[in-house]
Amino acid sequence: MRKGEEFAEAIRRGRRAGRPSLVVHFTAVEADEAPIVGFVVSKAVGDAVTRNRVKRRLRHLMRARLHLLPRGSLLVVRANPPAASARSEHLAADLDVALQRLIGRPRDGRS
RNA sequence: CGAGCCGGCCGGACGGCCGCGUCGGAACUCCUGUCACGGGGGUUCCGCCGAGGAAGGUCCGGGCUCCACAGGGCAGGGUGGUCGGUAACGCCGACCCGGGGUGACCCGCGGGACAGUGCCACAGAGAACAGACCGCCUUUCCCUUACGGGGGAGGUAAGGGUGAAACGGUGGUGUAAGAGACCACCAGCGCCCCCGGUGACGGGGGCGGCUAGGUAAACCCCACCCGGAGCAAGGUCAAGAAGGGGACUUUCGGGUUCCCGCGCGCGCCGCUUGAGGACUGCCCGUCCGAUGGUGCGCGGGUAGACCGCUUGAGACCACGAGCAAUCGUGGCCCUAGAUGGAUGGCCGUCGGUCAGCGAUGACCACAGAACCCGGCCUAUAGGCCGACUCGUCCG
RNA sequence: GUCAUCGUAGCUCAGAUGGAAGAGCGGUCCCCUGAAAAGGGACAGGUCCGAGGUUCGAUUCCUCGCGUUGGCA
Secondary structure, three states, rough: OOOOHHHHHHHHEEEEOOOEEEEEEEEOOOOOOOEEEEEEEEEHHOOHHHHHHHHHHHHHHHOOOOHOOOEEEEEEEEOOHHHOOHHHHHHHHHHHHHHHHHHHOOOOOOO
C-alpha cells in the first residue's frame, strides 16, 4: 500500500483489532484485486533505527501470512511503542491473534 | 612497574536455509510500432553488489542547477596574531604572543580604547583631565593650672579604611608635613637606530616625559570576504489557445478516473512617448517587456512517468617534496542508489562482557544513505598500535 | 531541504540597561467555624535547560550543545 487514500480507507472504514504491541485495521473492497498491506510506525515507537527494524520485522511476518487475506483486502498494521522491545515471536503471536479476530471468523459475519 | 599526555586505527568474524532492492544475463509472456530492424512492461531462474564513522545535528565552506554571468555606491552579514595548506572555509598545520602545568602538553573571537560616543551598580570622602572622611602639618580662636581637647582658615595623596579597579614600585634627597618636586634602580609607555626572522615578533642600544584605568562577545573604527535560491534545484515526455498526457478498462466506436495548460465576469493601467518587472533592501546604471500587468468576485485545482542519480577536489599501494597540514608522479580498483523508501527471519561455530565451583545461561556501543564532496560539533560498549613525559626500582 | 520559536517555583507565565528574580494558581501552618468551604494572615519552595567563554560581576552578552513547538517548499 502506497497511497494516502488507501491508508485512510483502511483505517477509517475498516474494522480494528488491537493488541499491546500493534493494531490491525482491515477492510475489503468489492474489486477482485490482490490484497495490499501497509504499515504505520510512528515516531513514538523510537528512533529511525528502531522504527526501521520494527517495520522490517512486521513486513517479514506479514509476507508469510498474505495467503490468509481474501482478494480485495486493504490491511494496515500500526505499531505501538511496546513493539520496539518485543521479541519476534511476541509480535507474531499478537499479529496472529489480531488477524484471527478480523478474518478468521465465518464469511457471513458483519461486513 | 605506576601515573600521565598526544596521535592513529578498528568498531564483531565465518558459515547454512528462507526472503528484499538496483544492475546484468537467460527463458516465458503481455502491450505497442514499422515495409523491416524496434520500443516498453510483467513473471521465473542465475550472477554481482547492497548503510556509517559518525550516514546524525545542520554550524560553516564548495561543486552542480536555474535566475538577466550578477557593474558601482550605500545599507546588511561574516571573519579577525603571522606565515603556509586548500576548490573554498569560521577548517587544518607550523610558528609568535599571553595564560596554566615539574613535564610530555593544554587553553585563548588573539586588530584598534590618544577618531568619537556610552557604561563602570553596591560599598567608599572620592570612579576618570578624580578625591580631603579619618589622619599628618601650619596658622588662628575658645576651654583648661597643666597634659590636652574643640572650632575656623589653609597646606598635604606618605598612611588607614572601601572596592574588581584609587592615577607606577622600592630606597633616598627634600619639606612645616608631604608630593616624580628631585635622584638611583626596577616595571611600563612613546620615538629612533642596529642585529636575527618571509612575517607575527624577538634581542641589544639611545633619547624623551615621569605614568597614560577597564569595557569593543557596548555602539563604533580599520583590514579582508560575501549576488540570490536550492535536486521539491532544474530538465524531458509536451505538441497546442483547444486540447494534451498517465493509469485502468473495452464490444476497438469508446468509457472511467486522475493530472497539466487554469477558466469566466466586472474594473483599472499600458502597448515603444511603454504599464509592469529583474539585478534580492535603497540609489545610479544596465536589461527584460505586449497571446501584457493588476484589483475584486465566482468556479476549478494540489504530484503522472523518466532524466538529474552517482566516476568523484574518489579509494588503496608505492616513491618523491615538505617540520607539518598538504602536494606531485606512477600503479591499481569501481565500491548502495531507494521513492510508503531495499539489509529482515531462523540457526550453528568462534570472539568479547557479566553471573556461577562447574555444566551452563544472559547480553553485544552509538546509530540507518536520500544530489555529491571538504570541515566543525555531538553520540559511542569494547579493543588494537605508536610517539612522548614524570615518578620509583634494577643494571 | 529550509526558516523560525520557546526553555525561569509543582503548574501557567512576567522580568531588566549586565548589579543577582517576581505574579497568579497550588502547597504547609495559624486565625475564623460546632465542622467544612469561602475569607484573612504568615511561611516555604529556584542549578533561571546544559557546557565553555567575555566581564569586577551573566538569568541577561557570545559560541557550542540538548530538548520543545511551529511555518514554508
